[in-house]
Amino acid sequence: MKKNVAILITCHNRLQKTKKCLKSIYFQKNIKELNIEIFLVDDGSTDGTSQYIKENFPKIKLIQGDG
Secondary structure: OOEEEEEEEEEOOOHHHHHHHHHHHHOOOOHHHEEEEEEEEEEOOOOOHHHHHHHHOOOOEEEEEOO
């Protein structure tokens, strides 16, 4: 039986760091043995973070903040 794991990430204008973080999560050795749900709070980023997440990681629950 797979374990359920929720991951909460917050960001504000940290697109490159957010990309690295997500890639490192998805490339974990035993990631397929887990049911993961990722929540990302984007607190008003103006660097394209939200758009990148929507286009490349559509399963991530994106929560928009207002900065």
